[in-house]
Amino acid sequence: MKKVVFITGASQGLGKHCAIEFANRGYDLFLTARNYDALKQVETEIKNKYKVDCEIFLLDVTSLENWRHANDAFFHRYSNLDILLLNAGISNPVWFENFDLNNFRDTYETNIFGILNGIDTFLSHFLQKQSGTIAVVSSLADSRGFVGSSSYCSSKIALSYIAESAAIELADKNIKFINIRPGFVRTNMTAKNQYKMPFLMSPARASKIMVDGIEKGKDIISFPIITNILTKIIKHTPRFIYQKMITRWKDNQQNSANGNGR
Numbered sequence: 001m002k003k004v005v006f007i008t009g010a011s012q013g014l015g016k017h018c019a020i021e022f023a024n025r026g027y028d029l030f031l032t033a034r035n036y037d038a039l040k041q042v043e044t045e046i047k048n049k050y051k052v053d054c055e056i057f058l059l060d061v062t063s064l065e066n067w068r069h070a071n072d073a074f075f076h077r078y079s080n081l082d083i084l085l086l087n088a089g090i091s092n093p094v095w096f097e098n099f100d101l102n103n104f105r106d107t108y109e110t111n112i113f114g115i116l117n118g119i120d121t122f123l124s125h126f127l128q129k130q131s132g133t134i135a136v137v138s139s140l141a142d143s144r145g146f147v148g149s150s151s152y153c154s155s156k157i158a159l160s161y162i163a164e165s166a167a168i169e170l171a172d173k174n175i176k177f178i179n180i181r182p183g184f185v186r187t188n189m190t191a192k193n194q195y196k197m198p199f200l201m202s203p204a205r206a207s208k209i210m211v212d213g214i215e216k217g218k219d220i221i222s223f224p225i226i227t228n229i230l231t232k233i234i235k236h237t238p239r240f241i242y243q244k245m246i247t248r249w250k251d252n253q254q255n256s257a258n259g260n261g262r
């Protein structure tokens with residue numbers, strides 16, 4: 001029997017490319033997001049190219065009620081879930097001088113509670129059958145508090161810690177809990193970044209690494225290797241050095257934003 005994967009945020013970017021990669025490997029799909037037209041396009045693209053079952057469903061991950069409906073729709077179509085890929089996420093860079101409480105609320109609602117809602121919905125299924133994989137998409141940005149991204153970085157470190165605890169606690173139930181930590185990937189999320197993103201990779205390449213790692217049952221999928229090493233170094237850099245480095249970077253950013261770039 002074909003394996004089935006449920007993906008959030010499948011209308012574009014990493015979620016869409018993971019859907020295509022899973023379809024290429026013969027998985028049946030249950031794809032979710034809020035944008036119906038974009039989801040429909042992904043479904044058409046997949047059905048035209050691959051002989052797999054593909055269902056789409058409108059789901060706002062922040063709504064537990066939406067998740068309950070998604071659960072019903074999923075089990076109406078399939079009897080078993082093999083992989084739950086909790087990928088949907090947002091990033092809205094805001095500097096502290098423009099502090100916006102709602103930015104923090106929205107980011108945490110999507111990047112943390114959006115994931116927890118999914119776990120709340122499907123964990124009992126995995127526990128009951130004592131098998132399956134839950135994969136969450138965190139980020140290498142969980143390494144340190146980067147400037148302009150405090151809401152995003154803090155949401156991702158929370159998610160990475162949740163994943164670390166869950167992986168240990170669920171291991172003896174034969175449930176794999178995978179933390180995926182990408183570096184910069186070319187998607188609509190990063191398109192708004194004004195700065196040069198080191199080792200930016202294509203979403204097709206990134207999703208291949210993600211799906212490879214999920215199939216191998218890795219605990220953590222951090223990539224690309226070079227950014228992973230750099231962020232590890234940054235993580236362990238003494239605070240006063242880190243502060244100097246990042247302050248210089250921040251000043252350069254603000255100068256170029258004000259048109260004073262050298």
Ligand SMILES: NC(=O)c1ccc[n+]([C@@H]2O[C@H](COP(=O)([O-])OP(=O)(O)OC[C@H]3O[C@@H](n4cnc5c(N)ncnc54)[C@H](OP(=O)(O)O)[C@@H]3O)[C@@H](O)[C@H]2O)c1
Nearest residue numbers: 009011013014033034035060061088089139184185187189
């Ligand atoms: N791109 C990178 O460099 C990078 C690096 C590290 C980690 N990541 C992480 O990778 C994941 C995917 O990012 P991406 O780069 O592919 O971003 P993206 O192109 O902006 O796609 C984000 C996806 O999330 C969905 N989404 C957002 N809010 C949602 C909500 N409330 N309910 C349901 N779906 C929602 C969007 O779909 P709808 O708008 O249709 O709902 C969209 O499909 C995120 O968790 C992100 O933090 C990305």
